[in-house]
Amino acid sequence: MQPDESNPPPIPEIPALRTTPFREFAATVLGHPAGWVASGFGAGFAPIASGTVGTAVAVLPWLLLRELPWPAYVVAVLLAFAFGVWASDRVIRALKVQDPGVIVWDEFVGFWITMFAAPPGWQWLLAGFLLFRVFDVLKPWPVGAVDEAVHGGLGAMLDDALAGLYALAALQLLHLAVG
Numbered sequence: 599m600q601p602d603e604s605n606p607p608p609i610p611e612i613p614a615l616r617t618t619p620f621r622e623f624a625a626t627v628l629g630h631p632a633g634w635v636a637s638g639f640g641a642g643f644a645p646i647a648s649g650t651v652g653t654a655v656a657v658l659p660w661l662l663l664r665e666l667p668w669p670a671y672v673v674a675v676l677l678a679f680a681f682g683v684w685a686s687d688r689v690i691r692a693l694k695v696q697d698p699g700v701i702v703w704d705e706f707v708g709f710w711i712t713m714f715a716a717p718p719g720w721q722w723l724l725a726g727f728l729l730f731r732v733f734d735v736l737k738p739w740p741v742g743a744v745d746e747a748v749h750g751g752l753g754a755m756l757d758d759a760l761a762g763l764y765a766l767a768a769l770q771l772l773h774l775a776v777g
Contacts, residue, residue: 623693623700624643626692627642627689627692627693627700628640630688631685632684632685632688632689633685633689633692635681635682635685635703636682636685636686636688636689636702636703637700637702637703638652638655638656638702638703638705638706639655641655642699642701642702648699648700648702649702649705649731649734650731651702652702652703652705652706653702653705653706653708653709653727653730653731653734654727655702655706656705656706656710657709657723657727659710660709660713663675663713664713664716668714668715672714674710675707675710675711675714678703678706678707678710679707679755679759681703682704682707682751682754682755683751683752683754683755685751686703686751686754686755687750687751687754688751689701690749690750690751691750696749696750696753697745697754701754703755704754704758704759705730705734707755707758707759707762708734708758708759708761708765709726709730711759711762711763712726712729712730712765712766712769713726713766713769714766715770716769716773722769722773725769726765726769729764729768729769729772730762732765733761733762733764733768734757734758734761734765737761738764740760741757741760741764744756744757745757
């Protein structure tokens with residue numbers, strides 16, 4: 599019999615999980631593979647600036663992604679987005695909180711969008727990182743509107759994907775300007 603996807607399995611009754619709220623929270627998130635993905639393999643548990651930490655961790659897989667031909671890169675990012683919608687939605691339903699800070703897979707995908715066809719060099723990596731963080735935090739229209747209007751896994755992922763598109767455009771314009 600298939601497990602019911604709408605009701606995640608209960609947290610095991612382990613006394614240590616009951617004594618520390620963080621451990622219970624972590625067990626809820628990491629009790630399913632979707633939680634590992636949504637939390638950026640644990641990066642979302644950073645005590646401060648989890649989105650920035652998630653973006654920094656996203657650099658590591660990007661170093662592999664950047665070697666792909668552009669069609670494969672686009673497919674990989676689209677698949678990562680779809681996978682992120684599923685994983686984020688599962689965590690959101692388990693926690694009963696819209697877009698909790700522990701979800702940072704959206705930062706991974708947003709950063710990867712930003713870095714599509716980025717020029718080589720550490721300065722462009724740093725510029726892409728900073729531009730994505732700025733657009734993700736400031737949430738210019740329609741990013742902020744999407745963040746407020748779209749909920750669940752799609753909402754968690756979509757606003758960062760849009761911020762990534764803004765940052766991609768800004769990075770490419772910067773590259774054109776300084777050539």
